[in-house]
Amino acid sequence: MGKSVVFNRLTGIGAISSNYPGTTVEILKGEMLISGRKATIMDLPGLYSLTSGAEDQMVASRMLLESTPDVVVVVADATRLEPSIVLISQLIELDFPVLVALNMMDVARKRGEVNVPALSKTLGVPIVPTVAVTGEGIDSLLKAIETYRKEPSRFKVRYDSHIEAYLEVLARSMKDTELRYPPRGAFIKLLEGDGNFTQGIPQELRQKVQRLRNEFKEEHDEDMEVHVNRDRYGEAGRIITQVVTPIPQERTLGQKLSDLTLRPSTGIPILLLVLAGVLASIIFIGGFLEGLLMDLYASFVGDLFVDMGASIGGTLGPALMSGLDLSIQAMLALVIPYILLFYLILALLEDSGYLPRVVVLLDSLMHKVGLHGQALIPMLVGMGCNVPAILATRVIESRREKLIIATIIVMAVPCSAQMAIIVGTVGNFGGPLYVAAILAILVSLVVLLALLLHKAIKFEPGSLMIEIPDLMIPRPTNVWGKTSMRVKEFFLIAFPILLVGSLFLETLSAYGVLEAIVEPMAFFTEGFLGLPAVVIIALIFGILRKEMSYQLLIVLFGTADLASVMTVDQFFVFALVMATFMPCMSTLAAMIKEYGVKDSLKVTFASIALAFTLGGLANFLLTHVI
């Protein structure tokens, strides 16, 4: 935690950072000038150890392996030094040029006095204290990177005599050969059972190491890596007692609150409250904002574009101007009130460190449907946008479970755009009860899909292991930065697409071609789904971007007052179809990258079928039964 903040501070690039591990699952590259030279900076996923099972952490090890960095900046959490020292010791063993940014110093200072010079001397690497979120120490860090000169560190973890004896024998046999990494470090890696960082070690030695590992396990009934890491943590613990003087702590209000969020008897009610709060704010604040913005638009812009269109004249003039007019209204009616608001709330939740608590509280419930708690993180991310959610499935070990979760995210977890459609249409015109109904359908869909897929694709759900961060008060700058970055694409990418789409549709409509296109489909749109024939266009454009389907309703009907053209029941069907509809283009691309074309297409077709079945069913029930 904190790496991405440091990265953003250094490069000015917006990498998303949150208060829980696993936010960064991909490597981000940024460039900056250091003393007039261009430098490339890479933001790696967090890792506790160079040898780890999880895919996101392996990404980081691989990057270290493949590149020859000039400096490796370890962003260490000053409040939790042990794991960082363990990581640093491994990097030193492998002779990486290490520079430590001792982050979160503000919190650490309250808990104890850290003797930074002594720590730096012990480890033999430069250390810069920082508070990345406020920017404290970043200038010194920059300077330290600029003037970095690698000096060999004499720091060494002493392993137990058994392992040291192995190391000595092995190192002796490699005396004459040049290795890319120091023999001691490379052999420790091999002894740990990790082939990374060991180029150049001949095959027969590798086999010998394997035999030693087996021998060790026979003798101690424990893997060598357990002992290696025991010694690393032991050393780290010793160093900490020397350089940190703890200040006795009172239990703070925050900690007490933090306990309450984790204890089921209080945690579950809090969770329900938070959920209800989130929904209520989106429905009521979002609705209020939409009304406000539309009123403002009406009073300041009014019929400006319509008049302009009229004065341009011809068939095209009014058509294009009304396309522009309606596109702007569509942005105001949807993106700002609902999507921006939603991302703001999501950012608040992320930065407070609350999300991992949800994972813990719901783990046993998730097991009931054949998934495990960790699967919630991608799902929660998916409530923002499905693209990062697909990437976030990487934190899950088994490919099968990953694919199941991706499928559930695509089909049943509403992204911010889908949520905006649900709240903006049926919520706005029909009331919170309709929103609740759709969400209930989606939740049961999640459960059903999980159970069905679990039956169809046999697998053991993985087990939960997640670090729970302290609860923190979110920093407005980070919350706002993150939100504006996520919403930016709605203006930069989505608005142009919307504009082009609306101009095109308005033109078609002006020449009377639109009816001719939608007419052949009417049996389906009107007959099966019970929606106005023209809505099929909105549904099709929803493939490009989800929110476009809603925005295009405004364009297609030529008014932002949608209540005058569709009934609440029709909105319900529309919202339900859109909530379960196929993945948007960006999500599909992410899926193909992650899971291949075949599985992605299967999911896509299945979701189309699901969406229309649900829509048709809802229409049937609403018109014939209720």
Add this chain to the structure above:
Amino acid sequence: MVSENVEEYLECIWELTQDGTPARTTDIAKRMKFSPASVTEMLQKLDAAGYIVYEKYKGATLTEEGMRIGSTIKRRHRLLERFLVDVLGIDKEKSHDEACRLEHMLSEESERRISEIMNHPTTCPDGDPIPRMEEICKVEPDKRSVVLSDLEEGCEGTISHLRCDDSQKIRRIISMGFVPNRHLAIEERLPMNGPVLVKVGDSRVALAKDYADLVYVHVRPGCGKRRCRRGR
């Protein structure tokens, strides 16, 4: 002091009643290489002494006391077999006879130490389970390591060792900071087989049961354990 002969009988009956049905006289006779008549006579004596309940034509079932002795002897037998084969390298046939003799003389302490040296093996060389006993739970808590998933809320101690054959899992748990000698405290156990919330070092980690099953802890004296593992 129970005689060797009685111990042999109880051990045999313990084994024959493992399927949940009474041990029949004929089976005992076959196993012990005695005549059915002398077995019947012995069973009546054991019944009178309160070790078993003997019913004619049905057979013998162990009382609590008989169960305790029978399973203890069986455990010692299988543990000794394991020890003789694995540590001393004696062959399996011989180890059985030798274990048969030694099982009656082994002290409780030696038994515990042997079990500890061999990291509490769970099966004998033939693959039969070594029964675990209430005795194991009675050992002073500071000398015992308990699996993390069995610890109660509020317990603390240091990690003694990790046990698992899946190196992928071992790595993941190591990378979260679960390594021997680190301090650990149980903060919360989520109901319905939910995860355990553990403070390890300065970090707080939620662990599912199958990860918690891998971590063994030297608990601080006075710490409660969730449940005693009964002999199978």
